[in-house]
Structures are given as C-alpha cells and as structure tokens.
Amino acid sequence: MAESWTNSSAAADLLIGLDRAAPQALHRQIETAIREGIRSGRLPLGASLPPTRALATDLGVSRGIVVEAYQQLVAEGYLSSRPGGYTRVAAGPAPASPAAAVEPATEVRIDFGYGRADVAHFPRAAWLRSLRRVLTQAPNDRFGYSSGRGVPELRLALADYLNRVRGTVATPDTTVVTNGFAQGIALLVQVLAARGARRLAVEDPSPDDDARLHARAAGLEVIGVPVGPDGIDVTALAAVRADALVLTPSHQWPTGGVLPAPARAAVLRWARANDAVVVEDDYDAEYRYDRAPVGALQGLDPDHVVYAGTASKTLAPGLRVGWLVAPRALVDDLAAAKVTADRGGSAVDQLAFADFLAGGEFDRHLRRMRPVYRRRRDTLLAGLARHLPEFRPAGVAAGLHLVTWLPPHLDEDAVVRTGLARGVGVHGVGPYRLTPGPQGLIFGYATLDPPAIDEGLGLLAAGLRAH
Template sequence: MSRSRTNSATAGELLVELRRADPVPLHQQLTGGIRDRIRQGLLRADTVMPSTRALAADLGLSRGVVVEAYQQLVAEGYLVSRSGGYTQVAPAAVRAAEPSPPPVEITVPRIDFRYSRPDVSQFPRAAWLRSVRKVLAEMPHLSLAYLDGRGADELRIALADYLNRVRGTSGRPENLLVSNGFAQGSRLLLQVLAQLGRRRLAVEDPSDNELRDVATAAGLETVGVPVLESGIDVAALEKSGADVVLVTAAHQFPTGAVASAGTRAALVAWATERDALIIEDDYDAEYRYDREPIGAIQGLAPEHVVYAGTASKTLAPGLRLGWLILPRHLVEPMAAAKFADDRGSPVLDQLTFADFVARGEFDRHLRRMRPRYRALRDTLVDRLAERLPELEPVGISAGLHVLTWLPPDLSEDAVAAAARERGLGVYGLRPYWVGAPRAEGLVFGYGGLTEKAVVEGVDLLAETVASLRR
C-alpha cells in the first residue's frame, strides 16, 4: 500500500538561511536551521522532509552536506528515517504551540529605600583589575584544579590576618571556610548542625527573615528571642530551649542595637555551660561612623562561635564571597558539605580577593566608603528630623540602614502603598518579626542612593504622610 505524503515539505518551504561567508560549516548551519523550524512548530509532526538530492539542488549544496545534516538530526531525535527512503519530522520533537503569557509589568520605584544595596558604582575596578592580572600571571597551574572544600589557602590566610587584626577574631586559616556569600555558608551550616543533632535555632526578634525558612528546610525548629537596647535578651534565650543562636551583635538587624559587654559575656556563658553554639553574623561591622566597632564575640570563645562575614555589603553582592570561621569540630563536616554542594567557590575570584586584601586595597576601599555612607546616613537622619520628626531613628550611627518607629496613626502597609504611587519605595518592619508584630516601623536602606535622592525621597515620604493624615 502506498503511503500518502500530503503532509510533506518541499525544499523551497524550508526557508533555511545559509551564510556561505560564515565560519560555521554549512552542514551545521543547515542542521541548526531545520532544528529551529521544528522547535518553532513550523514543521509539524510526521512532515515528510525533502529528499537529500532535492534539498541539495535547491540550496546549491553537495548532497553529502544534506546527508550529514539529516543524520545529525536523526541522531538528536528531531527526524526519523522511514522505510522506503524518506525522512519525517519526529512527533516527539514537536512542541505544541502555547500562547505567550502576557508580559508582567514590574514597576520599579524611582527612589528606592530598599535595604541591602551598597553603592556598587564605587566598586574599585582598577585595584581589582591589578589583582586579577597579578593572579593570572603568578598563580600555579594546580590552583585551577579542585581545591580543598575550605577554599584557597591564600584567601584563608589573608582573611585570618585581616579579621584577627580588624575584628578581634581568633581565627586560623585552617578553620576558615570560603562560601558563595552568607546565603550558602549559612545554609550548609544549618544542614550540618541538624545532621550533628542540633534541634532548635534561636533568632533575634526582629531579625532577617530569610534564614528562618532555611532553618526549617534543614530540619531545625526556629524560636524568636526579643531584642533589647543592649542586644538579645539572654535571659529569654536561656528559657527558649535552643541549642544554637544566631546574633548580629555588632549592629543588630534591623534595630541597630549593639550587644553590651554584659550581653556578650552572658552569651558566651550560655554557650559554654550548655555546650551550645553561637552563630555571629558580622554583616556590616566595617561601617561605624561615630565610634570604634566592638570586637567579634568569636574572639572570646572560638570553640563555641561560628563567625560569618561577607563582601556583599563592603564590595559588591555580585561577587558572592563569604566566609566562616569555624570551631574545630565543624571544619571537616563543613568542608565536606561545601565540596559536595558545588566543588568549591571560583578560584580566580578567591585568589583575586586574597591579593586585594593582602595588598591593603580592602582597607583603602573601606576608608573611602565610610565617609560616603556616613554622609548619606546623616542626610537621611537630618531630613527626617526636618520633615518627619515623629519618625525618630533608633540604633547607632552605622551600617547601611536606619530603622524608624511609626506613630500610632500610621500603618506600614498604608504608608508603603501610598508612597509607591508617588514612585517611592519604602518598606515596613513586619517581615522581620518572628511572632506577632509588636510595633510598626520603616527600614530605610540608603547605601545605593545619592544625597540628592535621599532628600527627595524623604520629601516624597512627607507628602505621603500628609496625604494619609488628611
């Protein structure tokens, strides 16, 4: 019985464009052109393809070029050879045409006080490039092979020297682990702690909300502990039943409080007596504007504290560079977890950062950025005092954010919604509470703004508040 070929493509219907001056071989161009037309649904399932002779004659090619293209597409599953000497489009290769979803409209505020945005326009490109060139010229070939799960030796040495000098840590290179930002480091740490039998993680209330979901996924229960003006409430921590606590002692996020000497001593005593663990997130300690930063808790109890740092606030979040100083008993399981997760962070970035730190470029960059961020913070605080004195900032003069409480007649949601209508992005405190919100406030991130934008943003907020009160 003869087979009907009404569903067939002629050579002229394929409309495959060949660029004869292109360095890509003609058989590859033909293969790609036919493959694309099948993917786009322009060649339906079971369509009979032109014979190799006909297509070669139509396109001005040798028959061997067409034969090679057809063979490649058969091997990939886009075409199928049938008995009788003809070739068809494979049904499994044709995707049903789906209507394109309507475009999603994302309105970006003209002035955005979103937190966690440093001024990446000030990234020290020239200094970084010098380090890149030096690393590429001098690094041993073996540095490009798989590394120890802890990271490159050069970076761990440079970071240990820097952190011990600047942050008062008691870190040794062999106890440091390099991660892809705090996000990966904290995720791996919580997974390892759960595997080692830890069960309950205490977090400051309020605090950054992202890590709570990570803890839950790792199998840890999360409990909130109130934050006082002197830092986390250690008396409440002792009653929480937690065996791990995460603190931002040097500059609490988001309240801006600093853990007092008494709080720090009580934390260490709690961890030592209960064989518990403190995770110290030192996310922005380099930015202090009216005082010297307090040293890291890790220096007081290295075997009971995991110290976590990152270049996200100091250099750029896109670098994805973070680090942990670990107690000895966590070094091997964390190194194994890191190696299993991604085989190690990019070595060129690690070696470049190591050279950047060792040559003092990191210190120079921070000295340059501190007055810039302080001016932004001062501008924000002064303008709020002038236009919205009821929004009084709390916390120390530090970091890249300011928290203000809202008066009783204003709600976070109403202010944020009305501000967005004016092209202004402001953000409430509600996501950071662990339990029910105990107060309402606004968290202002200013790192990525200019002084002019800060002034204009506060003025727009003042108009927003006035309109709500009317």
C-alpha cells in the first residue's frame, strides 16, 4: 500500500499530501502542491508560507527537501524569499479588496424614523453601577442556566413595577422574561399554535413584522380588524372569530388612538365568548404628555390577557430585554419554549435590569426623558402647523411618534419620494395596512433634536411646493 503523509498544521494549511511510494520525488510533490495552490488562488499574492523547518517537521522529511522545493518555486517566480524574512507568494492575482459600499441614490440626512428611543441618553453610569453590584453580590447559581421564566430578581422587580405604574395583576410566577417583544410574540404564537390555535386577529393598520410574520410562519391565518380614531373597531371585532388578538389599546400603533373604557370591556367580552387570548402590546406606555396614563387592559382580566412589554423604547433596543405577564395556564409552556429557544437568555443583563428597576433608576431615567421627548413632540407639532398646515396630526398625546393624515390631493408614496429627494426620511401608513384606508405619514421624533425637526419639515414642504 502506498504510504501518504499529511498533517493538521503547516502542511495542512498548504494542503500538501506526500505519497512516498510514488515515482515522483518528494520535493517535486511539495512543489506541485504549492504551485497548484497559487494558480488556483487558494494561496493569494503576499501570503506567507511556513518556515522550512516547521514544514519539514510536519511532513516528516528532511529540511533540505523543503528548501529544495522552495528554491525551485522562487526560481520560477511563484515565491519570493529574503534572508531572515518570510517566504511569500509572489505570483497570482492580488487579494480582492472589499466591495465598495453602494451609495444610496440620495442620502437621508434627517430621518423621521419611528419606534426608536434616543440611545444617546442611555444612563450608562447608572447601568454600570447596577452591573458592578450584580457581579459582586449575585449568588453563584444565578449564572447557570435559567428555568426559562427569567431570573427571580427581575421577575419580582417587574411585577412590582408593572403593578405600581401600569395597573397590571402580575406576580413573579406569571412573568416570563424574553429577548424583547419580538421573541415574546414568537414564543406566544408558537405555544398557541401547539395548543390548536388557527387564526390570529390584528389591528389594521398594525406592524407588518413580529406578530404577523410569526403567525404566518406557524401556519396561522391572519385577519385584520379595522381601527378607528380611538383604536380597534369593536363592532367589527364582534364579527371576528379568532384564537388570539394582538392589540395596542393604550396607544394604537401607528394611529395613536386610546381605547376607551366601553371598548375595552367589549374586547374582554369578545375574548371570553371566543375563549381567545388578547395580547396587549404596551410598547410605549411610559411616555404620556397631555393626558393621564391609561391602565393596562391586563389588570381587568388577567386570565384572558397576555401583557407584553419591553425596554427597547425606554432604555435601548440593544439590551434585548422584554417580558410577558401571562395567564397561569400558559406560563409553563412559554418558559419551556424560551428554554428551547436560547436556554434562558443572559442572566447578567437580567440581574442588572432588576437592580436598575428596584433601585429606582428606571423611574429616574423616565422622568429625565419625558420632557426631552415632549419638547421634540412640541417642535414637530409647531413645525407642521407652520410648514405643512394641511397635514392633520393624530395620536400626539403620547409615545415617540405621531401620524399626520394627508389632504386628498396628496399621495403618501409621492410624499415619501419627495422627502427622499430632499434628504428627508418620512414613512407612509400604507405598508402597515392589510386593506386600503386613509393615506398618512408616520413621523418619529425621538432621535431628532428640535432644529433638525424644523429643518426637515421645511425641506419636505419646499419639495412639495416645487412639485
């Protein structure tokens, strides 16, 4: 049998295999392997080859054999070598440079993007203090795999906070910590589908990702329920048969309607009659400017409502911290799905957020940010009145965005294109509808300072006048 020799280090890097029974001399075999590597581009121009002694050791041959192979390839121009230096590849195409980034046709200089907190105001010093306390004081077992519900400290802190601020009926045992709302709704859809759910109802308009995306991926039918000025149309909902309903009752996304008490009661009657689950997406309830906060729907019927919240709009989306407060019948399945998804998430981040909450830092951060966002909201409203008086604002009392309904002679896609041509990013309501409806624009203001807001509105207005 022919004997061959390969090794897992230097020789393997060059893909050199020696056949000692072959008629070709060993140094010729080495030359051939390296030459083919250069010609194929696998060994690019400028690549360093192993020292002759190291390669000889790996191949189990004398150093002279490797030296002879290298010298022949240097003579042919494939390699270059100098005393005391590396032997390098001297032939072949130059290494490919990274592809140049494709520049957008028009740079968006002022972006009224929505759904984003101003992460420049993230309370780094306070968060660092929480991290230090966690790393020095947390019990050792907290750094193992979690049960899927989340660390006990965070579930306790969340239940206390949500009951105090949002009027929920939450306990540590009914709270599941997730990696943001996106994972929370994905886990919930997964659990409901496994329990036989076949149809999910959503507000129309509503976000086109998260709930709708995961429901369709799980094979559920998605049904849209129209939205009026105050939120979901409960008259239309009464005719819907679904296993779950995703709702934003405290600040409808994106129109900003607040569901009144009679409509809330109607939603809960619908849930009981259909043995359905209402998913309450409470995405920006902490930011109220012109009216008192509205309590969570979950507090009225914790057996039929799953309360979903997140730190993405209040602290930073990069933390990936969210939570579900679920009916007890769903908690075990949600925790099991969470373990399957990621073994429970980051204990350090959860413990830090628990300390941040319990120490009052979260409340202090919100108190600092409310006037910041309110000034930006006020600037946006004043700018709309001055530059674009035909645009009708709605949903202005809370959150980090507002909607403007357009006059009949304007098309939202055309307005979006006009803005882009002037370097202004605005976004239409149309992409978030399941059925046609009034045309409007979504203006996020959380990440723009007042001068940029006013400048962006002026540019958009100038573009519309020019057309």
